[in-house]
Each structure stands twice: as C-alpha cells, then as structure tokens.
Amino acid sequence: MVSKNIKVVFALVLVATLLLTACAKGTSEPAANSEESEKFVFGMLLVGAYNDQGWNQAHYEAGLYVQDHIPGTEMIYIDKVNTADRPGTTPDQLAEELVAQGAKLIIFDSDDMKDGAHAFAAAHPDIPVIHASGDGAWVDGNAYQNLPNLANVMGRMEYGKEIAGCAAALSSTTGKIGYLGPLINEETRRLTASAYLGAKYCWENVAGKDPADLTFEVTWIGFWSNIPGVTLDPTQVADDFFNRGYDVVISGIDTTEALTEAQKYADEGNTVFAIPYDFKGGCGQTSGVCLGVPYYNWGPSYTSYVQSAIDGNFTPSWDYLAPNWEDLNNPDTSALGFVKGDALPEENGAKLDDFIAELAGGLNLWKGPLNLQDGTVFLAEGETATDYQVWYLPQLLEGMLGLSTAAE
Amino acid sequence: MAVKEKKIGFAKRLPSSAVFSIASTVGALLFTSFILWMAGAQPGLTFEKILAGAFGDSVKIANGLVVWVPLSLTAGALIITFTAGLWNLGIEGQIMLGAIAATGTLRVLQNSLLSPVLIILFACLMGMVGGALWAALTGILRLFGGVSEIFAGVGLNFVATALSLWLIFDPWKRPGVGSMSGTEPFDERLWLATIPGYRLSLWSLVLVVVVFIGLFILLKKTRFGIQIKAIGKNLEAARLMGIQTRKQMMAAMLLCGGLAGLAGALQVVAVYHRLIPSISSGYGFLAMLVAMLANNNLMLALLVAYLFAILNIGGIQLPIVLHLDSTLSGVLQTALVLFFLIMNGVKQHLTERKERNRHAE
Incomplete structure (x- = not known):
C-alpha cells in the first residue's frame, strides 16, 4: 500500500514538474541585449503590499520616480516581505534574490528589516544598501554598525x-x-x-x-x-x-x-x-x-542614492531629512509634505x-x-x-x- | 443483459491511481493557468520562473530545503494526530510555543559556561517540551472538557500569538525598544551550524530523516501505532476492544506537539536566530494541506512537503520578474489539494460502482 501510494504521489510530483517545464518551453524571455545589460537595476524590499495606499506605496512610487528621473535605471521589487506572507524567508535572503536578478543597490523599506539589512550589507560590501527609517548608519545612534555600504534615510515626519x-x-x-x-x-x-x-x-x-x-x-x-x-x-x-x-x-x-x-x-x-x-x-x-x-516623499533621496551608486561615489550616511520649507509639497525637493x-x-x-x-x-x-x-x-x-x-x-x-x- | 456487460466492462477498465493523480495535477495546473490568464500573466512564463526560482542554482535548492525541514516535521506531527482521528488545528500554536521555549532556554543559558552545542540541544529539547505541553492543553480540553480539539486548538493559536507578541514587545524586547523584527538576535555561536555559503543546516536534514524513520516505526510497527489507527477508524469500537483511548489520544497529541515544538525550535536556532512575531511562518496550516494531499502517508508527506516548499521559494520570483503577486504560487498549492480531493472522490465513486456491479453479477 505504501509503495503504491509513493508511486502515486511520485507520479504527481513528476507530472507537475514535467508539465511546468513543458508549459515553460517556448515562452522564455529573450536574452538580454546589450542595452538591457547596461541598465542600472536597483532592488526594493517592501514590508507590505506595493499598492497599500500607505507606507509601502509611498516607497514603491519613489522607485518609479527614480526610473523617471535617471534614464537607464530599472526597479525590481519584492513586496510583503514579512514572515507571515513569506514563510521561511529572511529579508537578506530576499535581497540576494534581487541581486541575482541584477540589482546593484538594495532598499529595505522597514524598521522590521533592520537585522536583515545589516546582515546583507555586511555580507555584500560591494552593494550599496539603503535602510529607510533605520539608525544603523548613525554614528551617534544606538544601533551604529560602521558598514561602508549602509545608509539610512528618514524624513523628519x-x-x-x-x-x-x-x-x-x-x-x-x-x-x-x-x-x-x-x-x-x-x-x-x-x-x-x-x-x-x-x-x-x-x-x-x-x-x-x-x-x-x-x-x-x-x-x-x-x-x-x-x-x-x-x-x-x-x-x-x-x-x-x-x-x-x-x-x-x-x-x-x-x-x-x-x-x-x-x-x-x-x-x-x-x-x-x-x-x-x-x-x-x-x-x-x-x-x-x-x-x-x-x-513621505522618498523619490528625491532615492534618486540621489542611486545616482551616487551609478557614479561610484556612494558613501554611508544617516539622513534625517527636513521638508523644503520654501515649497512643502514640491515632489522634487521636499522629503515630506x-x-x-x-x-x-x-x-x-x-x-x-x-x-x-x-x-x-x-x-x-x-x-x-x-x-x-x-x-x-x-x-x-x-x-x-x-x-x-x-x-x-x-x-x-x-x-x-x-x-x-x-x-x- | 448487454447493458450489464457493458457496465462490467467499464468497471474492469477502472484507471489506476496514478492516472487519477495525473488528472488532478493537470486539473490544478489548468485551473492555475486560468487564474494567471485572468490576471494578465503568461502561464508558461510564470511556471518557468517558479521552477527557475526553486532550482536555478544550488543556493535556491538549499533555500527550498530550509522550508522543507519544518514543513516536513510539522506534517509528520499532524499525521500522528490525524491517524488518531484528532483534527489538531492548534498546530500553529504548538510551533510557536516550541519557538518560545527554545528562545527562553537560549536566553537563560546564553551566558552560561555550557558549550554552545549543549545549549542548542537543550533549546531544541525544551522546544519539544513547550510544544507538547501546549498540545496537552488542547488534549485535556478535548478529552476531559468535551471541547472540540478544532475550537480548542484555534483558540490556543490566538493565545500563543498574543503570548509571543507580548514577549517580543515587553519582557524580551530589544534594549530600549520593542520591534516587529523580533527579539535581539542570538550570538552566532548559538546558531545551528549551516553548510558554508548556504542557509541550510545539515543537522536539520538529518533530524528530519531520523524523525521520519522513528515515526514510520512508531506508526507501523508498534502497538501504539496500531491502537491509534484503530481509534481513528472507530473510537467506540477501539474502546470496546479494550484500548485506553484517552491515554493513547493524549499521547498522540503530546507527540504531535513535541514535533511541532521541535520545528519551532529549529526556526529559532537554524533560521531566524531570534523570536519573531510570525515564527511559525504558517507551516502548521500548510502542513495540513500536505498531510491531506499525502493521505497521511509519511513518505508521501516528505515528497509533497518538498513540492510545496519549492512552490514557496519559486514563487518569490513572480513579483520580481513578472510583477505578479507571489501568492499565486499558493493558488497552485491549494488547487493541487482541491483537485486531488475531487479526483479522490471520483475514484471512490467509480470503485463503489465497480463493487456494486460485481455484486450484481
């Protein structure tokens, strides 16, 4: 009975794999051309849904802002980065998934990802890491990490x-x-x-x-x-x-x-x-x-980080950004509004x-x-x-x- | 007469179990493809990305196994209670209590003179005790209070969640502040050793093998295994046969809770290295689907758990590459279970029809 059942589910697993493979044939993406390979890809990890009308959407739209303002950049992202929605994964593991897809800079959007952001930054010193709302890059802060590729950003909300x-x-x-x-x-x-x-x-x-x-x-x-x-x-x-x-x-x-x-x-x-x-x-x-x-208006600061990474002069910083009092709701200059x-x-x-x-x-x-x-x-x-x-x-x-x- | 012969002829050609499995798999894939098509995605490309995400390189394969370990342990645990006819929906809470007990043990012993190996071992043992005691509460409510184990378990899941949140935000909070990212991570010497370059611990793989061999012997080769099977088939008949049903059902709950607690402890010592709010990662509920799809068969549970693990890990690619919600891989998981159950029903119906025809003959 056992061996019969094993055959049954083995067949099930095998068929699933074969069908998935068969379905996949002929639909592969075209190989990246030289233009695509020259793109600067940056990755973003969002703690909630990218369209939540709140914190995460503000970050997601900032990524789109970067794409619009620096030609040749492309955002890739994973949303719902929390253990309830992504069982068995950690933020640093997911950041590596983004790197595997070509990301050369990673943004962690939540304080909840603090450990993952620090672990990833320590393990990948060649990848600039932005941890929004964190304090790991603050020399005088309680969680200072002294990592050469870690920056924090937070608006003075x-x-x-x-x-x-x-x-x-x-x-x-x-x-x-x-x-x-x-x-x-x-x-x-x-x-x-x-x-x-x-x-x-x-x-x-x-x-x-x-x-x-x-x-x-x-x-x-x-x-x-x-x-x-x-x-x-x-x-x-x-x-x-x-x-x-x-x-x-x-x-x-x-x-x-x-x-x-x-x-x-x-x-x-x-x-x-x-x-x-x-x-x-x-x-x-x-x-x-x-x-x-x-x-929050994260777009201008993210643009600045991505540009510095492209230019090769990214430096660690803790940026606690004030609004532009001259024009509070200016999308290009004010960190909050x-x-x-x-x-x-x-x-x-x-x-x-x-x-x-x-x-x-x-x-x-x-x-x-x-x-x-x-x-x-x-x-x-x-x-x-x-x-x-x-x-x-x-x-x-x-x-x-x-x-x-x-x-x- | 001709009609009767035709019926018998059909019955004789009853397809094998493998055909039903293939049919259910194809049905699940078609159903998921339809959902993907409705979502504006290319099903073929989506499946390709899931596979690439699960098997693209050795790190991804190892990440799949990281999910497979607790999922297998939890599915194995549930098979014990399911065999005894107990719907242990409190499994999530039992995983959490295992993690809480392991975390507590690590906190107490982290500055002791004991070797890290002993501390980790003790944390895993205490995790098992924590899970078992939490399961015992459900068992007591079921066997002595007349409360359905389903409701008792679900209620205790909420209590376990609240307990872990309270610990994270109050007594075990990080210095100065409670955080949803969990308690302060433990020192690296208290992490279960992993294969260099991977997140996977060989020890946890060995543990799964040992546990499943033990479960196989327990359920197939011991009096206890036979007795809980009898209880699961017919409680009253088992009682009339002289089986101590309460004792054996409680033992089943304790064993299940112990293994779930071990899964929770491994989440702490091998995966997250701290207590986090969703430490169970939903493996308890996922393991129920695994056990159902495996029809409570231990070896099959290992295979199905692996299939579910690769869907989980592979599904990560969907938002990255295709801008699709990665929960679509969850649709495939549940569709597999749904279609398997449907085809099981069809098979049962055809079998009964065959039996009827045989008697008629």
Whole structure:
C-alpha cells in the first residue's frame, strides 16, 4: 500500500514538474541585449503590499520616480516581505534574490528589516544598501554598525505630525483628539508626541482656547495594521473614540480605518474628522472628513542614492531629512509634505498655512519646558531637544493620555 | 443483459491511481493557468520562473530545503494526530510555543559556561517540551472538557500569538525598544551550524530523516501505532476492544506537539536566530494541506512537503520578474489539494460502482 501510494504521489510530483517545464518551453524571455545589460537595476524590499495606499506605496512610487528621473535605471521589487506572507524567508535572503536578478543597490523599506539589512550589507560590501527609517548608519545612534555600504534615510515626519496635530486642533469643537497608534516604539512615540505638540500649540496660540480643555489620547492597537485576534481592531478603536466624543482621529497606522469610520459617522450626520498617514493620496475618495495627510516623499533621496551608486561615489550616511520649507509639497525637493483635505475650511487652511510658515521660520515645538509623561523633566526651560533626544524619546509627554510603554 | 456487460466492462477498465493523480495535477495546473490568464500573466512564463526560482542554482535548492525541514516535521506531527482521528488545528500554536521555549532556554543559558552545542540541544529539547505541553492543553480540553480539539486548538493559536507578541514587545524586547523584527538576535555561536555559503543546516536534514524513520516505526510497527489507527477508524469500537483511548489520544497529541515544538525550535536556532512575531511562518496550516494531499502517508508527506516548499521559494520570483503577486504560487498549492480531493472522490465513486456491479453479477 505504501509503495503504491509513493508511486502515486511520485507520479504527481513528476507530472507537475514535467508539465511546468513543458508549459515553460517556448515562452522564455529573450536574452538580454546589450542595452538591457547596461541598465542600472536597483532592488526594493517592501514590508507590505506595493499598492497599500500607505507606507509601502509611498516607497514603491519613489522607485518609479527614480526610473523617471535617471534614464537607464530599472526597479525590481519584492513586496510583503514579512514572515507571515513569506514563510521561511529572511529579508537578506530576499535581497540576494534581487541581486541575482541584477540589482546593484538594495532598499529595505522597514524598521522590521533592520537585522536583515545589516546582515546583507555586511555580507555584500560591494552593494550599496539603503535602510529607510533605520539608525544603523548613525554614528551617534544606538544601533551604529560602521558598514561602508549602509545608509539610512528618514524624513523628519515630526513636522508633518505637528501640522496634522494643528489641523486637528483647529477643527475640533469638543477639544478631544484621538490618536490611532500602531505599536509602541521610539519612532511611534516621537511621532505621536509631535502630533500632540502641534495640537497643543495651535489650540492655545492659534485658536486661543484654554489648554485645560484639550484632551489628547492615544490608543495603541499593537501593530501597523489589524491582525484579527491579535491586535485591537482599529475600526473598533476609531468607533470608540467617536462614540466618546472625540471628533478628530489622527491615524498613525498604515491602513485607513480612521478615515473609513469617520466617513461612516459623518454620513450619519455627525461632525467628525480624520487624518490619515504616509501616502500623498491617503485622503482617497472620502468626502468631507479628511483634514489632510502628512506624507513621505522618498523619490528625491532615492534618486540621489542611486545616482551616487551609478557614479561610484556612494558613501554611508544617516539622513534625517527636513521638508523644503520654501515649497512643502514640491515632489522634487521636499522629503515630506502635507496635503490639505477637503474637510479643512478655507479659514482654518489659512491658519494652518500660518503655522507652517512659523515652522519654516524656526518655530521649534521640541523646546523646554517639557516633561515626560511620568512628570520627569525632559527639557528644561529654554532647552531644545537634540536629534538623539527626539529620535529615542523614552516616554510620551506630560499631558498626553495613553501608554508610554507596553509594560505599563 | 448487454447493458450489464457493458457496465462490467467499464468497471474492469477502472484507471489506476496514478492516472487519477495525473488528472488532478493537470486539473490544478489548468485551473492555475486560468487564474494567471485572468490576471494578465503568461502561464508558461510564470511556471518557468517558479521552477527557475526553486532550482536555478544550488543556493535556491538549499533555500527550498530550509522550508522543507519544518514543513516536513510539522506534517509528520499532524499525521500522528490525524491517524488518531484528532483534527489538531492548534498546530500553529504548538510551533510557536516550541519557538518560545527554545528562545527562553537560549536566553537563560546564553551566558552560561555550557558549550554552545549543549545549549542548542537543550533549546531544541525544551522546544519539544513547550510544544507538547501546549498540545496537552488542547488534549485535556478535548478529552476531559468535551471541547472540540478544532475550537480548542484555534483558540490556543490566538493565545500563543498574543503570548509571543507580548514577549517580543515587553519582557524580551530589544534594549530600549520593542520591534516587529523580533527579539535581539542570538550570538552566532548559538546558531545551528549551516553548510558554508548556504542557509541550510545539515543537522536539520538529518533530524528530519531520523524523525521520519522513528515515526514510520512508531506508526507501523508498534502497538501504539496500531491502537491509534484503530481509534481513528472507530473510537467506540477501539474502546470496546479494550484500548485506553484517552491515554493513547493524549499521547498522540503530546507527540504531535513535541514535533511541532521541535520545528519551532529549529526556526529559532537554524533560521531566524531570534523570536519573531510570525515564527511559525504558517507551516502548521500548510502542513495540513500536505498531510491531506499525502493521505497521511509519511513518505508521501516528505515528497509533497518538498513540492510545496519549492512552490514557496519559486514563487518569490513572480513579483520580481513578472510583477505578479507571489501568492499565486499558493493558488497552485491549494488547487493541487482541491483537485486531488475531487479526483479522490471520483475514484471512490467509480470503485463503489465497480463493487456494486460485481455484486450484481
């Protein structure tokens, strides 16, 4: 019986292989001609789907931007680079797949790929590696690797979140702003705190309201998107905010539940708003609920890295890029931007422009006195936070509601 | 009378099992080709890329075997419980608990004076214990609480996932920060040795061979194997025959959990070298398809697991080269199972028809 069954499945495997081979015959790609072989191919590893309307799409479109701006370049990519979608693989292994297809520079788009990016860079010193959002190339950072082919890039999204917080404060009538947080780490803490600082500043100084009337609360769902049974359901969290009188929800996650739920509540006659994140087109097709979206624009920096690799003068760097204050939404010069949504009335839009102008003029909201959430002094009177202090923010700030660490 | 003879004649020409397998494979390929065609892709080119991605060079072949090892172990584990008639859907959680136990052991012993070999060995053993204990919970709920092992297992999978996330983001988090990339990687001396230039560990291959020889002996040559087969065929009859059904079913669960835990431990010591949120990589659910397609036959499970492994590894090429979603290779996997089950049904129907005709004769 055993040998009979072995024959059966062996036949199955054999037939599958033969058929796959037979199907393949005659459809081979033509051999690369000399023009193709001269192409500069760069590879990109995306942690989620390339068309997720969020973080990954912003990176994917930046790759297309590079292709458009440097003739002779070609992007190849693998998306959904995470262990749930790609069982048994590691980011460095997948990067090698890209190299096997001709990639001469690799972009890792997620903090989750930190180990893989470092391992790959160490094993392939001839391949320039860009790790977005990481700190392995930061000499003063906690994860410095001293690798000659590793660069990090991250936009100073703190500004984008401050603008988002300001838009929320200007639009809120209840003074209750919710923040749909992903997981708790240094990056998410500093971005959430930035949204709070922006909201607090505009509530007091632009809207002229009593700071005691402002409530800013974050609820962390546990991941960048919903995992049923594991994370909190972002739809439920957004609903909970709206049901408790919060009239603006700022999203820190990669998916659009805050916006979708705001639309649902607005359609029922409520005045509520949401602010998505990451991607320029984040407001999507909603109507009357989106106040705007802070977004990343990776294209110009990626173009610069690819060009330096082509020219043979790639050097390691940690690039923490500010927006172009002269032209915040310039696709060729600004590392991040803010697109106003259709729910932001003209008057508040003008006030927001004034706030942006103040930021451009040097307004720094990361200036003391600022206390951490537990009351300890973070910045003394007049003290300005260093990049290190902002990047590695240890807690939320005093005045914010919600958990600072998962341990609480 | 003529009609009757015609029926008998047809029955006599009942195709062999291999023909049904070929038919199911062709059906699965045609179905997948249709899906690819609908997606705007060339089926031939897509299949070629999958094959090239799996067999293009020795590194790719080795990468396929890296997937094959835990998938085979998990499929072998499931065959034990499936033989006993237990639908152990909690296998994912058992893999995770194995990984958690192995990680915990490595964390405790990493600074000890023990040799790395002993530490790795102990981590694998504790992984087996972790998986077995998690399976025992399902077994207790099933055998003493009257809770279906399906629901108990699925529920415990969620608990295991939450537990691993909590460990990664709180007590075992990286210095200063929790990260979805997992806990801090272990020192290289605590990695299971791999073949130079490859990610594949020869030790893990040897382990699969040893485990499957052991399973073959256990299931085919021992009283335990015969008894759980009897339980799987008819629980009540087995009980009337004097078999201690609860004891043997619990033993089946423990063995299954132990092997799943070993697969989880190998994910830690041989593949990821740390605990990550999706440490099971979905091998538990994939192994169910393997066991179904192999009809609970151990040797066949090894072959089918390899077929699934190469589809997984080969599928990576789809987004790179063809800009296709690589989950399309998963469509081929599930289509194979679906068409195999369909052809199995057809075969059974024809066999029954043949039997009826024989009796009529």
